[in-house]
Amino acid sequence: MTVHTRYRYELALCIPTHPPIPASPTRRPDLRLLAAGCSDSNSSSHSNPPPPPPHHHHHRPTFSSSSSSSQPPSTPTSSEPLAMPEEDITKYLRQSHARVFEHNRAWVTEQTKKDPEFFVKLSAGQKPEYLWIGCSDSRIPAEQITGLQPGEAFIHRNIANLVNNIDLNVMSVIQYAVRHLEVKHIIVCGHYGCGGVKAAMTPQDLGILNPWLRNIRDVYRQHSEELDAIPDESARYNRLVELNVIEQCRNVIKSAAVQQSYSKNKYPIVHGWVFGLDDGLLKDLNIGFEDMLAEIQKIYNLEDS
Amino acid sequence: MTYPNDDEFLYALSSNQAWASYKSHQNPAFFKTLTNEHAPSILWIGCADSRVPETTILGLPPGAVFVHRNFANIISPTDINTAAVIEHAVVNLKVKHIILCGHSACDGARATLTDSRAGGVLETWLTSLRVVRAQLASQLATIRDDHTKEIMIAEKNVEVGVAVLMANSTVQEHIKSRGLEVHGCFFDISSGRIRDLGLGTRMSTRRAPSTNGTAETVRGKHAQLVFREGGVAGMEAR
Ligand SMILES: [Zn+2]
């Protein structure tokens, strides 16, 4: 059993809400709990977190929890996994779960403070402009990186942002978003350094993941000439990530819902984006939606004639 | 080319630019660290509904929550999309918790209340909810309010989904070997709060209900989470 020490670096971060955010020193004091919940095995430290640092502007590399906790040994700068005594595991897991509720409560308080009617309006119904199809990867929370508020984006996330034509899961999402919510934009968003894409190209039997990831191998096969010509491995993976996004956009466009809605309403528009983990920026691949649609319809036309 | 509602599209992209520079300003190492580490402790399975942005409502930073969201948070045993997510999250990322979260005012539950057909693939996808509705038929018949009916269907849907998760062989293996926990939760859109439905691992390991009223309490800064006998958990303000 190991415990990740990764939350320590997150200490230095503010929980992002809607950017652009003025770097206000007065908000989001709850980050302390994030650390307390994750690095301590002693629940008393949970209710008595150390005082907050004066502001959020700078990286705060250390966060001492050792004063209130004898174990596990707290070495904030270490990236080594910590060993944890058996009897603390249950307690640790419980705290980690409790953290979820604590943060949720803090978020509610903050939203209500900003707009007392926030949740009343929200419960009246949704009318999102976007459908986001992205990777399950924890580092790409769609709403936070795009600054979209609750109610603005309908979201589907799976391993490696795949849109498989016979996957009822993603196809139902697309159908509902297009026909019922009438979204204006569909964004397929991949990301560089995608573990799913990498796993797909590893010669290994991955059980139930095989059929899912095979779609990525198919993308590689379709573009093997271009990809094989890229000598640098990570550059090759990055290009595969882009080509995968483009191929999944194509799959979105193949759906009857998108074709029919577009010919009637001139929306939704399909976009292919890639998120860069190393700079946090979204890159628009400019897939050329209209041309792609025309090309697709030569074979996949599902409009009733 | 021109986009409909150009403003919104450009807004999302420019918002991202602002967010990226803000994060770098706060912590120049932010994206470097993000690139190198991927060790979320939570797998969240929730509804695609735009009003339930998991990482935001949990108040957690990027990197904390691995996410699958589908229409009406349905866990169907043979759905390969969800199965792949679970496999990767549990086996490769070794998440500590799986949280299946339903929510109030769910469009999927609403669509199930009537007999009108959604058509196409959606109709097939929603079959699971129709089964749930049939199971609850006698209780639903006594309720007049549609919102209450929707909540009842959505909660039962979480219960059924958790049962499927608990029957997943990979999940079972990891519950046994390393104490993976499975939870069923419910997000109330009208208040923004998440409730623990007391399902999953907590349910299966709980002791028989007793009358001494023992409860385990986990204290936080703003509230405490109380796990009562019978698998009931609740938030209490402090
Ligand atoms: Zn990925």
Ligand SMILES: [Zn+2]
């Ligand atoms: Zn829903």
